Amino acid sequence: MELRLPELSEKNNETILTLWHVAESERVSTGQDIVEIATDKATFDIPAPCSGTLIKKHKTEGEKVAPNGMIAEIREDGS
Template identity: 35%
Template sequence: MVEIVVPDLGEDVEKAKISFWHYEEGDKIEKNSDIVELTTDKATFNVPAPETGIITELYFEEGDEVEVGEVIALIDDENEELELSEDEEEEDTNF
């Protein structure tokens, strides 16, 4: 399981708002695809997924305030179905 954590967003920035989820629970996400948009008083950031996997949990709603360091989502990067579907994709590309 991979945790999506609110990253450091600058000195004395303790909170951010979840302004947009790019995916829903159950969706497959590729590594480096943006999973969530976070907004601070100063700027807006897209946080990418560190690994490919299935999103199993989105712990907050859009509009919620979250703290720097807080876990806001979970990605299952060890899902057997995911591995299977990747294998299938690979096979498909061989034809």
């Protein structure tokens, strides 16, 4: 499953990936915070949409993330 930047409606602001809470190959559970992003005045923890394994990070800390941009891929349990 693709993890993409959610719509925050944060106008005129670039979004930066500021902190990974988990490593590649690590198991994640639905709702677990896996990555933090930041705009000018706000940080936002993005939770895992499903349980599984974080198989690939598409961004590193400090990188900009485009609207709806790909952040990571998660292999769902049972897939």
